[in-house]
Every structure is written in structure tokens, then in C-alpha cells.
Amino acid sequence: MQGASLTLRDIACRRGDNLLFRGLSFALVGGQALHLTGANGIGKSSLIRIIAGLLPAYRGSVEREGAVALLDERPALDPHLPLGRALAFWQRLDGPEDNQAARLGLSDLMDVPVRYLSTGQKKRAALARLIGQRAPLWLLDEPLNGLDAKGVALVETLVAEHCRGGGICVIASHQPISLADVRRLAIADHAA
Numbered sequence: 001m002q003g004a005s006l007t008l009r010d011i012a013c014r015r016g017d018n019l020l021f022r023g024l025s026f027a028l029v030g031g032q033a034l035h036l037t038g039a040n041g042i043g044k045s046s047l048i049r050i051i052a053g054l055l056p057a058y059r060g061s062v063e064r065e066g067a068v069a070l071l072d073e074r075p076a077l078d079p080h081l082p083l084g085r086a087l088a089f090w091q092r093l094d095g096p097e098d099n100q101a102a103r104l105g106l107s108d109l110m111d112v113p114v115r116y117l118s119t120g121q122k123k124r125a126a127l128a129r130l131i132g133q134r135a136p137l138w139l140l141d142e143p144l145n146g147l148d149a150k151g152v153a154l155v156e157t158l159v160a161e162h163c164r165g166g167g168i169c170v171i172a173s174h175q176p177i178s179l180a181d182v183r184r185l186a187i188a189d190h191a192a
């Protein structure tokens with residue numbers, strides 16, 4: 001994960017007719033995590049999508065070094081396949097990296113169709129895919145939604161481990177997340 005970096009300069013975001021925020025800049029290098037905070041509708045998901053390259057910024061630039069893995073509310077897992085086969089599809093593309101399914105509490109769910117998984121189980125499955133990608137830059141949009149207390153603690157541990165390994169993590173969440181040395185950015189401070 002050497003050389004991972006993420007730099008945003010003077011980003012403005014417009015959705016429809018509304019300018020949501022402007023003048024937003026930050027720089028992260030390997031080992032750092034940033035928590036994007038703010039109320040519903042402030043623009044956290046929009047910023048994550050701008051960083052991922054899925055939404056053009058209205059103004060400003062995003063520079064990324066290193067591959068990106070995005071976790072949001074849409075797990076990219078075929079709802080009709082049993083979980084094991086849905087994850088195997090990605091392992092064929094991402095490589096046979098250990099996706100830590102057992103640690104994520106997924107071992108007994110491998111024969112269950114993805115569409116039957118509970119909200120928290122789907123989130124855990126999406127985390128397995130994220131880990132399997134081995135991308136240095138993690139973009140996590142509301143990663144704690146639907147998780148129980150153990151699941152929340154596990155995400156905190158996974159993020160800490162990812163950063164210790166030289167990765168970068170940007171977390172959009174209106175929930176508190178307990179991480180040592182996490183930087184915080186309140187999008188409201190940049191509201192247009």
C-alpha cells in the first residue's frame with residue numbers, strides 16, 4: 001500500500017439547483033483516516049462519490065494515488081446467488097485474498113441467498129468484498145448502519161488495521177466512530 005494518497009482542493013458540490021458545499025480541501029497520506037460528519041442531506045454521500053470519481057465536482061480537483069474500494073448501502077453482490085458464490089465471483093476478479101469471512105461472522109451464511117440476508121449480515125458481506133479488493137483507499141459511506149455493537153467494534157478494528165497497514169480511510173457517518181488519531185471534517189463548515 002505504499003504511496004497511497006488523497007488530495008482534495010477547493011471542492012464545490014452541486015446537486016440539482018443546489019450548491020451544497022464549497023471550498024472543501026484536505027490531504028491524506030497512507031495511515032490516515034478522516035471522518036466526514038454532518039446532518040442528513042448535508043452532502044456526505046455526495047462527497048464520497050466525488051472522491052470515488054462517480055460524481056463530478058462542480059469545482060475543484062481530486063487527486064488519488066492508489067486503487068479505491070467503495071462501501072455504500074448497495075452491496076455489489078448478486079441478490080440471487082448464495083453468499084459464497086456471490087463473494088467467489090469477486091474473488092475471481094480481485095484475487096484469492098482472504099476476505100476474512102469467518103471473522104465477519106459469515107461462515108454459516110455461505111449457502112444463504114444474498115437477498116435473504118439481514119441488513120447487518122449484508123453489511124458484513126459488503127465488508128468482506130471490500131477487504132478482498134485489497135485497495136489502499138477505502139471510502140466508507142455509513143459503514144455502521146445496520147450493525148450491532150459487535151459489528152460496530154469490528155468495523156472500527158478493521159479501519160484501524162487498514163490504516164496501520166498503510167491504507168487510507170474516508171468514513172462518512174452521522175454516527176460516532178471510535179478511532180485513535182482520526183481526523184474529522186464537518187461538511188457544515190463548508191456549506192454554501
Ligand SMILES: Nc1ncnc2c1ncn2[C@@H]1O[C@H](COP(=O)(O)OP(=O)(O)OP(=O)(O)O)[C@@H](O)[C@H]1O
Pocket residue numbers: 015016017020038039040041042043044045046047174
Ligand atoms: N441526483 C440528485 N439530484 C438532485 N439532488 C440530489 C441528488 N442526489 C442527492 N441530492 C440531494 O443532495 C443533498 C445531499 O445528499 P447526500 O446523499 O449527499 O447527503 P448525506 O449527507 O449523505 O445525507 P444522509 O446522512 O441522509 O445519508 C440532499 O439534499 C439530496 O436530496
